Amino acid sequence: xxxxxxxxxxxxxxxxxxxxxxxxxxxxxxxxxxxxxxxxxxxxxxxxxxxxxxxxxxxxxxxxxxxxxxxxxxxxxxxxxxxxxxxxxxxxxxxxxxxxxxxxxxxxxxxxxxxxxxxxxxxxxxxxxxxxxxxxxxxxxxxxxxxxxxxxxxxxxxxxxxxxxxxxxxxxxxxxxxxxxxxxxxxxxxxxxxxxxxxxxxxxxxxxxxxxxxxxxxxxxxxxxxxxxxxxxxxxxxxxxxxxxxxxxxxxxxxxxxxxxxxxxxxxxxxxxxxxxxx
Numbered sequence: 001x002x003x004x005x006x007x008x009x010x011x012x013x014x015x016x017x018x019x020x021x022x023x024x025x026x027x028x029x030x031x032x033x034x035x036x037x038x039x040x041x042x043x044x045x046x047x048x049x050x051x052x053x054x055x056x057x058x059x060x061x062x063x064x065x066x067x068x069x070x071x072x073x074x075x076x077x078x079x080x081x082x083x084x085x086x087x088x089x090x091x092x093x094x095x096x097x098x099x100x101x102x103x104x105x106x107x108x109x110x111x112x113x114x115x116x117x118x119x120x121x122x123x124x125x126x127x128x129x130x131x132x133x134x135x136x137x138x139x140x141x142x143x144x145x146x147x148x149x150x151x152x153x154x155x156x157x158x159x160x161x162x163x164x165x166x167x168x169x170x171x172x173x174x175x176x177x178x179x180x181x182x183x184x185x186x187x188x189x190x191x192x193x194x195x196x197x198x199x200x201x202x203x204x205x206x207x208x209x210x211x212x213x214x215x216x217x218x219x220x221x222x223x224x225x226x227x228x229x230x231x232x233x234x235x236x237x238x239x240x241x242x243x244x245x246x247x248x249x250x251x252x253x254x255x256x257x258x259x260x261x262x263x264x265x266x267x268x269x270x271x272x273x274x275x276x277x278x279x
Contacts, residue, residue, distance in 0.1 A: 005229055008221050009237045015218035017089070017244035019211040021252065023076070024085040031196050032208050033073050034189030037182040039212015044179025047172055054168035054177060061164025062174065066181040068157045073185060075150040083143025084255045089245035090264060091147035092154065097236035098124040099155035100162075104231040107159060112230060115274050120236045122271030162231040165223045175220045182212075242268050 019036060026032035054062070079088045097120045104110040112120075161178065168174035190197050197205075225234045246265040249255040 005225050005234075006237065009225050009234060010240055012218040012221040012225075013238050013241035014244050015214045016238070017241040017248060019214040019218070020076075020089055020241075020245060021085060021248045022207065022211040024080050024088075024253070026204075026208075028196055028200065029077050029080055030189060031193060031200065032204075032211070033077060034186050034193070034197075035205060035208025036212040036215050037073070038186035038190065039209040039214075040179040040182045040216035041186060041212075043213065043216055044176050044182065047176030048180050049176075051170055051173035051176055054164075054170060054173045058164045058168035058174055061160045061167065062177055062181065064160045065157045065164065065178060066184065068153055068160070069182070070185060072150060072153045072157065073189075075146050075153060079143050079146035079150055081143070083147060085245055085249040085253055087249075087255075088143055088147045089249070090242040090268075091144065092150040093239045093242055093245075094124050094268070095148065095151035096154040096158065097239050099152065100158050100231055100235040101233075103155060103159045104162065107163070110230045112233065116230075116233050116236070119233075119271040119274030122274060123236050123239050123242075123268050125267065158235055159231065161223055162226045162234075165227055171224055171227050175223055178223075179216050179220075236271065240268060 023029050023032050023036070076092070079092060101110075101112060101117070101120050105112070161174075165171050165174045222234060222238050225238075243265040246262055250258045250262065
């Protein structure tokens with residue numbers, strides 16, 4: 001895996017952790033998720049209009065990803081309602097690389113070297129520590145179950161998009177249409193909760209839309225990387241965002257126990273090193 005791809009994915013990981021922190025810290029997380037979806041629509045439309053249409057073979061994957069993202073937003077909202085950022089986020093993201101690597105191996109025949117599997121196992125294994133610690137902190141069974149369900153959903157849309165962006169013939173065309181389709185999510189969430197939207201200040205609304213730009217940029221970078229490297233490796237490296245989320249959780253939100261969560265993040269870092277050494 002080349003250094004430019006590693007840098008791209010790490011930058012995407014940081015942005016992903018930041019927008020999740022915005023959701024966790026929001027007074028109305030449902031509306032914030034709607035604003036984040038809206039923030040992806042405008043750049044998506046501009047990108048789509050400036051590119052040729054994606055190949056028809058990619059359209060089913062666009063549809064699957066758009067539908068599955070509804071479940072992602074819902075389960076993420078439930079998880080953050082019942083759990084801490086530094087537990088929910090690593091659990092939700094930590095299982096995904098293993099599921100994606102297995103799915104890519106079965107679905108499209110991407111076989112990874114043992115170093116990559118060691119890194120993926122290290123990253124996914126870190127969630128076991130956080131799951132055990134969650135019994136004594138503000139993350140109950142509901143939050144933990146929602147985080148695990150989120151992880152499964154992440155794996156489904158990641159594989160769908162990883163295959164779809166390769167079939168599209170043009171990565172930016174696929175990305176543009178994928179983000180433009182977020183109008184359905186934004187329209188439903190904000191349109192059915194308009195009074196709650198009006199109650200928010202202009203600053204919060206702009207912050208939510210900015211979060212959408214962060215989210216969109218982060219995922220666009222990851223999708224681009226998936227056209228250049230195996231899905232399992234890119235997905236595992238992208239989950240370095242759990243390090244950023246753990247730091248944000250213990251420093252910004254004051255979540256505890258600090259040592260357990262930072263130690264789990266360090267295990268993820270070990271997994272990153274193993275993946276980075278993969279030829």
